Amino acid sequence: MDEKGLHLLIDEVKQxxxxxxxxxxxxxxxxxxxxxxxxxxxxxxxxxxxxKSTYKPTKRGGGGAxxxxxxxxxxxxxxxxxxxxKDQDGSRIFYEPLAAWDTNGDLVPILAAEIPSTQNGxxxxxxxxxTWKLKKNVQWxxxxxxxxxxxxxxxxxxxxxxxxxxxxxxxxxxxxxxxxSHTVRVHFQKPAPFxxxxxxxxxxxxxxxxxxxxxRGAKSRDAPANLKPVGTGPYKFVDFKPGDMxxxxxxxxxxxxxxxxxxxxxxxxxxxxxxxxRAVMQTGEFDYAWNVQVEDEILLRMEKDGKGRADITxxxxxxxxxxxxxxxxxxxxxxxxxxxxxxxxxTDPAVxxxxxxxxxxxxxxxxxxxxxxxxxxxxxxxxxxFRSKTVKWEFSVDKANQLLESAGWxxxxxxxxxxxxxxLKLVFQTSINAPRQKTQAVIKQACQKAGIxxxxxxxxxxxxxxxxxxxxxxxxxxxxxxxxxxxxxxxPDPEIFMDQYVSWLxxxxxxxxxxxxxxxxxxxxxxxxxxxxxxxxxxxxxxxxFIRMNDLIIxxxxxxxVVFRPRVSTVSNKLRAPLSxxxxxxxxxxxxxxxx
Amino acid sequence: MGRYFLRRLLIAIPSxxxxxxxxxxxxxxxxxxxxxxxxxxxNVPAEVRANLRTQFGLDDPVAVRYVRxxxxxxxxxxxxxxxxxxxxxxxxxxxxxxxxxxxGSSQLxxxxxxxxxxxxAATRPYSLFDQxxxxxxxxxxxxxxxxxxxxxxxxxxxxxxxxxxxYRSDIAETGWxxxxxxxxxxxxxxxxxxxxxxxxxxxxVRSAVLDVIRLDYVTTARSKGLxxxxxxxxxxxxxxxxxxxxxxxxxxxxxxxxxxxxxQIFRVPGIGSLLISSxxxxxxxxxxxxxxxxxxxxxxxxxxxxxxxxxxxxxIAYR
Numbered sequence: 001m002d003e004k005g006l007h008l009l010i011d012e013v014k015q016x017x018x019x020x021x022x023x024x025x026x027x028x029x030x031x032x033x034x035x036x037x038x039x040x041x042x043x044x045x046x047x048x049x050x051x052k053s054t055y056k057p058t059k060r061g062g063g064g065a066x067x068x069x070x071x072x073x074x075x076x077x078x079x080x081x082x083x084x085x086k087d088q089d090g091s092r093i094f095y096e097p098l099a100a101w102d103t104n105g106d107l108v109p110i111l112a113a114e115i116p117s118t119q120n121g122x123x124x125x126x127x128x129x130x131t132w133k134l135k136k137n138v139q140w141x142x143x144x145x146x147x148x149x150x151x152x153x154x155x156x157x158x159x160x161x162x163x164x165x166x167x168x169x170x171x172x173x174x175x176x177x178x179x180x181s182h183t184v185r186v187h188f189q190k191p192a193p194f195x196x197x198x199x200x201x202x203x204x205x206x207x208x209x210x211x212x213x214x215x216r217g218a219k220s221r222d223a224p225a226n227l228k229p230v231g232t233g234p235y236k237f238v239d240f241k242p243g244d245m246x247x248x249x250x251x252x253x254x255x256x257x258x259x260x261x262x263x264x265x266x267x268x269x270x271x272x273x274x275x276x277x278r279a280v281m282q283t284g285e286f287d288y289a290w291n292v293q294v295e296d297e298i299l300l301r302m303e304k305d306g307k308g309r310a311d312i313t314x315x316x317x318x319x320x321x322x323x324x325x326x327x328x329x330x331x332x333x334x335x336x337x338x339x340x341x342x343x344x345x346x347t348d349p350a351v352x353x354x355x356x357x358x359x360x361x362x363x364x365x366x367x368x369x370x371x372x373x374x375x376x377x378x379x380x381x382x383x384x385x386f387r388s389k390t391v392k393w394e395f396s397v398d399k400a401n402q403l404l405e406s407a408g409w410x411x412x413x414x415x416x417x418x419x420x421x422x423x424l425k426l427v428f429q430t431s432i433n434a435p436r437q438k439t440q441a442v443i444k445q446a447c448q449k450a451g452i453x454x455x456x457x458x459x460x461x462x463x464x465x466x467x468x469x470x471x472x473x474x475x476x477x478x479x480x481x482x483x484x485x486x487x488x489x490x491x492p493d494p495e496i497f498m499d500q501y502v503s504w505l506x507x508x509x510x511x512x513x514x515x516x517x518x519x520x521x522x523x524x525x526x527x528x529x530x531x532x533x534x535x536x537x538x539x540x541x542x543x544x545x546f547i548r549m550n551d552l553i554i555x556x557x558x559x560x561x562v563v564f565r566p567r568v569s570t571v572s573n574k575l576r577a578p579l580s581x582x583x584x585x586x587x588x589x590x591x592x593x594x595x596x
Numbered sequence: 597m598g599r600y601f602l603r604r605l606l607i608a609i610p611s612x613x614x615x616x617x618x619x620x621x622x623x624x625x626x627x628x629x630x631x632x633x634x635x636x637x638x639n640v641p642a643e644v645r646a647n648l649r650t651q652f653g654l655d656d657p658v659a660v661r662y663v664r665x666x667x668x669x670x671x672x673x674x675x676x677x678x679x680x681x682x683x684x685x686x687x688x689x690x691x692x693x694x695x696x697x698x699x700g701s702s703q704l705x706x707x708x709x710x711x712x713x714x715x716x717a718a719t720r721p722y723s724l725f726d727q728x729x730x731x732x733x734x735x736x737x738x739x740x741x742x743x744x745x746x747x748x749x750x751x752x753x754x755x756x757x758x759x760x761x762x763y764r765s766d767i768a769e770t771g772w773x774x775x776x777x778x779x780x781x782x783x784x785x786x787x788x789x790x791x792x793x794x795x796x797x798x799x800x801v802r803s804a805v806l807d808v809i810r811l812d813y814v815t816t817a818r819s820k821g822l823x824x825x826x827x828x829x830x831x832x833x834x835x836x837x838x839x840x841x842x843x844x845x846x847x848x849x850x851x852x853x854x855x856x857x858x859x860q861i862f863r864v865p866g867i868g869s870l871l872i873s874s875x876x877x878x879x880x881x882x883x884x885x886x887x888x889x890x891x892x893x894x895x896x897x898x899x900x901x902x903x904x905x906x907x908x909x910x911x912i913a914y915r
Binding site for chain 2: 065069073075081083084161164165166168169170172203221226227241242243244245247264266268269271272275278279282283285286462465466467470471491496497499514516
């Protein structure tokens with residue numbers, strides 16, 4: 001679908017002939033994320049559908065204790081220092097952002113009175129500013145009022161390099177201005193197609209000015225409130241033991257009626273994923289367990305006990321294989337897999353095409369991942385129910401054989417194909433993780449039938465994913481023919497996700513292999529499309545660019561997506577917990593309740 | 597005795613210095629830092645990590661960092677955790693009560709099992725009781741704790757649904773309910789550790805008592821017409837306890853060190869789980885503090901064991 005088609009489709013949504021949901025489904029089929037599709041509509045003047053709340057309790061409190069289990073416990077409770085998801089989740093019990101992402105990728109106001117749009121004047125026509133109206137009558141847990149000063153302070157705090165906030169990326173290039181006591185305007189240096197970053201979601205949690213003002217910059221570690229958060233959230237702070245327990249109690253002044261439902265919350269940390277799932281689904285000791293990376297087979301067995309269920313929420317994470325376009329076995333200028341070199345075998349498109357035909361994604365889904373990994377062709381993914389029917393991939397050993405044969409790769413006496421004295425022998429690396437080794441075996445077997453010999457290499461995850469410059473086995477060095485891992489999409493906008501293939505971010509010795517383009521695939525058209533998307537304000541044109549980028553990567557056959565990996569949590573059967581694949585597990589903690 | 601004690605304490609200082617130096621160097625040589633996770637997060641600019649490294653002094657040479665760590669350690673400042681940014685002593689004190697309670701009780705349980713069973717089995721070698729006790733002891737110390745732990749969870753939590761398997765240090769109850777809940781959740785970890793330790797100590801006690809019980813002075817005591825209980829308790833056990841005391845005393849530092857595997861299985865927030873999560877996160881100040889305290893304890897209890905010998909067996913003299 002090109003730009004014109006998109007415009008036509010949006011017009012149909014405006015006139016009501018196509019539903020909002022259908023539109024998002026179509027866009028997702030094209031490889032776009034739901035949040036982006038939803039933003040396209042907002043830009044084009046289609047009002048944001050007001051998500052209907054399914055919250056039932058009619059009074060505040062009385063729900064008893066909510067017990068949740070994180071197998072990695074939160075280690076700190078200042079969202080600006082959060083090292084991983086666990087810390088963001090722990091902070092989210094007490095702190096709130098202006099808006100959050102729901103599972104369809106729509107923005108939901110939390111501390112904002114409304115979501116900025118072109119109709120309500122929140123979005124400027126030139127795309128260089130966005131105006132947020134803050135909710136009035138919101139109180140911090142200590143009774144002080146929440147105002148625009150707090151929002152401005154968070155920008156100052158996070159954008160100061162001396163604070164070393166992990167959220168600096170969202171704040172350093174913007175300027176925040178206070179318009180009145182409950183309105184702030186975020187100014188961008190250049191037109192920002194994706195404006196919902198500062199003050200939104202996990203990096204948008206707002207800490208109180210009156211408690212952190214004295215602890216800016218280098219003094220940030222000394223703030224007593226780092227360990228005793230005072231926020232606006234549904235639960236007030238009670239006690240915190242790093243790595244073990246976060247406890248909260250009901251905030252009786254919460255800014256929404258009848259919320260929250262529970263009287264106390266306990267977030268226990270530690271242990272392992274399997275026993276966490278057990279504590280929810282088999283013994284019922286806990287109501288909810290986070291990020292249950294457990295084989296689907298085990299989850300299904302535990303679900304039979306009838307106490308809990310696995311909640312599978314689609315996000316953008318994808319397990320994929322990279323075919324190294326550079327030569328991993330020759331050292332050039334002190335590094336292997338140097339961007340200037342060419343891979344001896346993968347330069348032949350027939351070999352890459354054959355590899356693509358030999359990855360049996362359906363078998364990987366059916367026999368290895370089950371519901372926790374769904375076969376995919378796209379690099380950008382979303383829930384299965386939104387999956388386009390037109391997108392196809394194929395598994396065929398015969399076709400691969402024909403292809404290689406006609407390209408001149410002849411079988412030798414050992415059954416391995418060769419051409420010009422080069423044998424089709426490849427080394428395939430990934431981290432040690434049972435499903436990954438099983439996937440490797442599936443691919444190895446198929447390749448063997450096609451006359452390609454695969455040598456399997458499995459590396460301890462802590463080494464494989466480390467940024468240690470001295471180690472040869474890290475994924476970013478990619479000193480190997482093929483490798484497989486999951487790339488995560490931490491943000492619902494694809495700009496930061498799709499930068500994994502731009503030429504200026506190729507991982508090299510010079511940038512200590514910190515470059516995001518680990519696949520080392522370089523393409524002029526892709527670069528141009530990416531640059532254009534960065535400054536393209538028209539969301540429709542921008543979407544068309546991202547679609548093109550996705551297709552370019554897939555068609556190059558240097559990247560083979562295997563399965564997309566939704567988030568898996570286990571939830572007690574009685575607990576109603578709205579989850580989102582685009583935000584923290586606690587994005588809507590205020591609406592969690594237990595059914596009688 | 598006083599001079600001996602002083603001399604031993606003085607000897608301990610260079611060994612502690614050496615230990616801390618080796619620990620620090622090894623940790624400094626290990627790759628990675630606590631902010632590894634930030635490096636793989638595309639939303640976090642690389643400068644943040646660099647900034648944190650400089651702020652926490654990770655870019656300084658190892659020697660400088662060691663001297664800095666050592667001088668503040670001697671002043672009682674243990675530094676702060678790079679991960680949670682909480683002072684290390686606070687973190688350790690948070691974990692200590694649970695560790696002392698769980699591991700301490702398990703060692704106590706082990707002693708309560710090992711002493712009577714071991715002594716009784718030794719007084720009747722190769723009897724039915726001895727055979728049964730031996731069999732169980734062998735089973736007990738052949739099964740690793742991670743296996744028995746999971747087995748206990750499967751039986752008592754999942755099949756029978758009697759006991760919780762997630763340990764919570766804060767229980768929102770008061771009065772007898774609080775005690776009851778604590779006892780219920782501590783039962784499995786204590787039993788797993790206690791039975792394992794008890795099994796090996798039973799074997800040890802048995803052989804120690806067997807060595808003594810055949811000696812002539814025991815026969816003399818019996819022929820004097822002393823009761824069997826008096827013979828065993830006053831004459832046999834006291835002498836047999838010398839090697840056992842060493843073993844138990846050397847085990848004591850472990851009470852503070854926690855039990856890494858068992859703590860992980862039952863989610864006991866003890867020192868062991870603090871140590872393992874700090875190691876996984878490359879949180880040097882916490883690893884240093886925990887291991888250093890442990891090495892101090894090992895040295896201290898070694899000394900204690902030596903002093904106890906003298907009390908148990910006055911023939912041993914200190915020079």
